[in-house]
Amino acid sequence: MTPKKRIAIFGSTGSIGTQALEVIAANADKFSVEVLTAQNNADLLIKQAQYFTPNCVVIGNESKYQYVKDALAATPVKVFAGEDALEEVAGMDCYDMMVAAVVGFAGLKPTLRAIESGKAIGLANKETLVVAGDIVMRKAIEKRVPIIPIDSEHSAIFQCLVGEGRNKIEKIILTASGGPFFGKKPNFLVNVKRDHALQHPNWSMGAKITIDSATLMNKGLEMIEAKWLFNLQADQIQVVIHPQSIIHSMVQFEDGSIKAQMGLPDMKLPIQYALSFPNRIANNFPRYDFKKVQTLNFDEPDLRTFRNLALAIEALNKGGNLPCILNAANEIAVYAFLKNRIGFLDMTALVEKAMSKVPFIQNPTLEEYFDSDAEARNYTASLIDL
Ligand code: NAD
Ligand code: MG
Numbered sequence: 001m002t003p004k005k006r007i008a009i010f011g012s013t014g015s016i017g018t019q020a021l022e023v024i025a026a027n028a029d030k031f032s033v034e035v036l037t038a039q040n041n042a043d044l045l046i047k048q049a050q051y052f053t054p055n056c057v058v059i060g061n062e063s064k065y066q067y068v069k070d071a072l073a074a075t076p077v078k079v080f081a082g083e084d085a086l087e088e089v090a091g092m093d094c095y096d097m098m099v100a101a102v103v104g105f106a107g108l109k110p111t112l113r114a115i116e117s118g119k120a121i122g123l124a125n126k127e128t129l130v131v132a133g134d135i136v137m138r139k140a141i142e143k144r145v146p147i148i149p150i151d152s153e154h155s156a157i158f159q160c161l162v163g164e165g166r167n168k169i170e171k172i173i174l175t176a177s178g179g180p181f182f183g184k185k186p187n188f189l190v191n192v193k194r195d196h197a198l199q200h201p202n203w204s205m206g207a208k209i210t211i212d213s214a215t216l217m218n219k220g221l222e223m224i225e226a227k228w229l230f231n232l233q234a235d236q237i238q239v240v241i242h243p244q245s246i247i248h249s250m251v252q253f254e255d256g257s258i259k260a261q262m263g264l265p266d267m268k269l270p271i272q273y274a275l276s277f278p279n280r281i282a283n284n285f286p287r288y289d290f291k292k293v294q295t296l297n298f299d300e301p302d303l304r305t306f307r308n309l310a311l312a313i314e315a316l317n318k319g320g321n322l323p324c325i326l327n328a329a330n331e332i333a334v335y336a337f338l339k340n341r342i343g344f345l346d347m348t349a350l351v352e353k354a355m356s357k358v359p360f361i362q363n364p365t366l367e368e369y370f371d372s373d374a375e376a377r378n379y380t381a382s383l384i385d386l
Helices: 015-026 042-052 062-071 083-090 105-116 127-142 152-161 207-215 217-230 268-276 307-318 322-338 346-357 366-384
Strands: 005-010 031-038 056-059 078-081 097-100 120-123 147-149 169-176 237-241 247-253 258-262
Touching (some): 005 015, 015 031, 015 042, 015 268, 031 042, 031 083, 042 056, 042 062, 056 062, 062 078, 078 083, 097 105, 097 268, 105 120, 105 127, 105 322, 120 127, 120 268, 127 147, 127 322, 127 366, 147 152, 147 268, 152 217, 152 247, 152 258, 152 268, 169 217, 207 217, 207 322, 207 346, 217 237, 217 307, 217 322, 307 346, 322 346, 346 366
Parallel strands (some): 005 031, 031 056, 056 078, 097 120, 120 147, 169 237
Antiparallel strands (some): 169 247, 247 258
16 A cells, blocks of 8 residues: 655645645545644644644744644644744655645745745645745756645646657647636726625635635736746747636647647636646545536736736746735735725735835845835835834
């Protein structure tokens, strides 16, 4: 019998983290959970630790350390707290594969540490590649660690590339649902409130990515993610609106042939595929039925209305630290919108301002990425008086 793959879930209390644990619980003969981490949700982290008995857990918010420690006192689970612990645990030998499911820039350092210590990565945290994709991919190649995408579009492309060896990609086609405001114009968007923007038509996800999907920033971040994952030029990445979210993305090869990966929108499938790659595991997730969804539609993205996507394409084209600046400003803007501090269209205005304010660097070092991130955050926050 093959030994169980030992999994570390960074961000285990989130949308991806909890679904990854569901997949693992259903395949307990194949996987064990060795690390769980959460930022604030101590109660769920404790419950998860009691069920899976990992080697250790990390609670990001240090004020909750004693609470978690006491709750797990009767178990062998080690408890750590704080940002540095997150990185240290990422470097431990007790696991084989990290599911990188922290949201935002905070995922970068632990993921880099995991790569440095030779762990395979199942990557949900797209911001890691948006911010420092060149450094992350270089390190992964140097350490010969696989980075297997969990983001559904990138998992689709990854699956389309299996068996293609060195066959050249002409382009990839990233599908986008269009979000809840597909077809709307700025005069509508200006009045959009948090609760409406949080209602995604096809996917149930964490708050930040749900807002990014409503503004189409998510698709822009995914274009940048794809560039690094699949070693593409900006003009090889096309976005197509596909409201049913059945085709998760496509690859067009040199001979014009297009391969697509399809299925119902359910993140458990790409999560499971990343965990079990190169194998597939039987499951009873609901299947796509051609008799039920008979029409698949395709449309152009409206870059004039959803200007976040245009800004992300600018960052993709220019490269350097511009995607890092875009990402940092966007994180601040999205959290301000979620707190009802700014309007829907203000998010775009803030990102645009940060992109023109923070100095451009063509080939940043890792430290320069951190500095650009901090500068863009501080500048954006100063504009909204946070
Ligand atoms: P979420 O908000 O539901 O969960 C985030 C997790 O990260 C939680 O466990 C939280 O405790 C932890 N976390 C938050 N801030 C942290 C910090 N500063 N330091 C350490 N940990 C922190 O988010 P999600 O929807 O699960 O998304 C996670 C990542 O996966 C994001 O990068 C997102 O873009 C990507 N992703 C998500 C989906 C989805 O369906 N949810 C799909 C594709 C990609
Ligand atoms: Mg996606």
